[in-house]
Amino acid sequence: MISPESLRQSKRLLSEARRPLLVTHVAPDGDAIGSLLSMGWVLLAQGKSPTLACQDAFPRRFAFLPGFEKVVQDPPPGPYDLLVTFDCSDLDRIGRIGQSIGRGLPLLNIDHHVTNTRFGTVDLVAEDAVSTTHILYHLIRHLPHPIDKRIATCLLTGLVTDTRGFRTANVTPEVFHIAVELMEIGAPLATITRNSLDRRPLAALRLWGAGLTRLQSADGVVWTTLPVSVQQTIGHDGYGDAGLANLLISAEEARVAVVFTEQPDGAVEVGFRAIPGFDVSHIALQLGGGGHALAAGCRIPGPLEAAQRRVLTLLWQDLASQKERTPPDDGRHPQPE
Structure with a gap:
């Protein structure tokens, strides 16, 4: 209001x-x-x-x-x-x-x-x-x-x-x-x-392809990583994950989707998406970022593998307390950041 x-x-x-x-x-x-x-x-x-x-x-x-x-x-x-x-x-x-x-x-x-x-x-x-x-x-x-x-x-x-x-x-x-x-x-x-x-640049589609080949899933979380080396090989010079997190949350197994995008300075941008009934905003806020319940993000120190472990551990702990609040009909459409 x-x-x-x-x-x-x-x-x-x-x-x-x-x-x-x-x-x-x-x-x-x-x-x-x-x-x-x-x-x-x-x-x-x-x-x-x-x-x-x-x-x-x-x-x-x-x-x-x-x-x-x-x-x-x-x-x-x-x-x-x-x-x-x-x-x-x-x-x-x-x-x-x-x-x-x-x-x-x-x-x-x-x-x-x-x-x-x-x-x-x-x-x-x-x-x-x-x-x-x-x-x-x-x-x-x-x-x-x-x-x-x-x-x-x-x-x-x-x-x-x-x-x-x-x-x-x-x-x-x-x-x-x-x-x-x-x-x-x-x-x-x-x-x-x-x-x-x-519409999106061809490099963004190639980035999606690279991300999909690195896709992983466990306990309701679907995630992937985009190392700097992969981005440079593809020629991606845009922002973040080029909307890849929105694609990943469409997976039937996903309650939350996460994309870890390594930056040239070694930091890692983390993009979260969630289905209705789950809230990723407070995890992002805890990590120094922000956003909405269904779409949030943050930037944390690397290296990439350590950042991934840190975020996933926090996320699984948080999701365990949220599972019972998932609505019967989730609608499947998170709000972008």
């Missing part, structure tokens, strides 16, 4: 700002990108001068989104009068941008992760929202500028990607009503779905 007071305070911060810095998380997904771009268009329409930034380059499959080319990886030093973060459970998620810019600025934190640490001057956080763009839809309705086709396209992209095409367990009739409204404004659902869900 979105707090009316948080909406009021968010509107106040945005109305007072003239040169806001808008930032989303490293390894951006469709919700992060759609959130950043939609608010950028809203503020531009109000005569403001926002800077849109993300440490990592956006995946090319999102190039159809209006404003894609306006995002910078190294924002100028300012001056800025407001920092707005999108889809970040904690401030570290914006990467090096947060280390060099934004200190001392009022901070508007807009997010839907259950593990959000409430790090903002104002926290517009709703864990029951299906995406951060879901929250932004309601916020923008309280702002002077109406939702146009550009904004609608960006908002709908977040809804589509974070619900895997409206298939997650948290999708409600209200979400469909919002989607219909955005389509009536002009958002192209088919284009959004094709580019954000159905």
